[in-house]
Amino acid sequence: MKICVFGASGYVGASVYQLLKKPDGVDVSGTTLEDAPLFEELDILDINEPESFSDYFKRENPDVVIWLVQGGPEEHSLTTQGLMHVITFLRPETKLIYISTDLVFSGGKGPYKEEDPISSLPDDHALRHYTNAKVKAERYIENELTNYVILRAGPTYGENLIGKLDERTDKLAYHLRTGKEISYRDDLIRTFVHVEDFANVIVEMAQNDLTGVFHAGPDVQQSFYTFMQGMAEQQGFDGNFVQKAPEEEEPDTEVPKNTSLFTDKIKNKVNQTFR
Numbered sequence: 001m002k003i004c005v006f007g008a009s010g011y012v013g014a015s016v017y018q019l020l021k022k023p024d025g026v027d028v029s030g031t032t033l034e035d036a037p038l039f040e041e042l043d044i045l046d047i048n049e050p051e052s053f054s055d056y057f058k059r060e061n062p063d064v065v066i067w068l069v070q071g072g073p074e075e076h077s078l079t080t081q082g083l084m085h086v087i088t089f090l091r092p093e094t095k096l097i098y099i100s101t102d103l104v105f106s107g108g109k110g111p112y113k114e115e116d117p118i119s120s121l122p123d124d125h126a127l128r129h130y131t132n133a134k135v136k137a138e139r140y141i142e143n144e145l146t147n148y149v150i151l152r153a154g155p156t157y158g159e160n161l162i163g164k165l166d167e168r169t170d171k172l173a174y175h176l177r178t179g180k181e182i183s184y185r186d187d188l189i190r191t192f193v194h195v196e197d198f199a200n201v202i203v204e205m206a207q208n209d210l211t212g213v214f215h216a217g218p219d220v221q222q223s224f225y226t227f228m229q230g231m232a233e234q235q236g237f238d239g240n241f242v243q244k245a246p247e248e249e250e251p252d253t254e255v256p257k258n259t260s261l262f263t264d265k266i267k268n269k270v271n272q273t274f275r
Contacts, residue, residue, distance in 0.1 A: 008039070016068060098150050
């Protein structure tokens with residue numbers, strides 16, 4: 001089985017790539033946009049460049065494609081160019097695993113099931129680029145493909161397989177080590193998923209016959225404040241240094257309040273359990 005990981009040097013992508021190098025019968029390749037690749041065998045590739053992408057894809061001819069590219073404000077161009085390049089080259093038997101986000105539920109009235117409708121943010125909203133690109137990508141995949149998995153997840157945390165922490169936890173640890181207080185919102189509710197658990201699910205999906213939309217994560221919904229206070233205590237710090245942040249917002253920067261996820265469906269389909 002030939003598997004290609006687009007975004008193999010990212011926070012989640014690095015763990016997925018490392019895990020896929022272990023099983024017998026799996027030939028894994030990966031791409032990165034970095035000039036100095038995290039793993040020397042990765043291919044440096046701008047997936048928005050049609051000719052370079054075409055050469056790469058025809059050479060690799062994968063059985064499974066895992067889309068782990070994250071663009072933040074540039075997510076729109078990654079969807080309208082890079083992802084569309086991928087979909088154009090996919091054979092019916094080639095499986096696409098697309099990593100999405102809980103933010104496609106921009107109404108913020110969760111918890112949400114897989115079949116609940118997704119929605120975009122207004123065109124003048126500060127967070128529209130990432131969220132709306134993910135919504136567009138999901139809708140396009142569901143309309144054009146049958147052999148796909150869309151995996152939605154909330155905030156991903158923890159140390160990945162190469163020892164990198166997520167930025168949020170890293171920032172928390174820095175503040176607490178220096179004795180500084182740090183604040184998080186108590187009105188923003190999410191389903192937090194450990195990077196190792198998430199990577200294991202992606203790898204399992206790449207090697208089975210499941211298709212469709214799945215929510216990944218534990219059956220727990222927490223606010224950022226509650227979750228990060230727990231993370232502080234896990235690392236041996238005083239949780240009282242984690243404070244509640246103000247909840248006042250301007251309308252055009254308002255963050256969806258509750259994008260937590262029901263995760264019962266995936267638990268009945270995969271071997272991975274979530275901490």
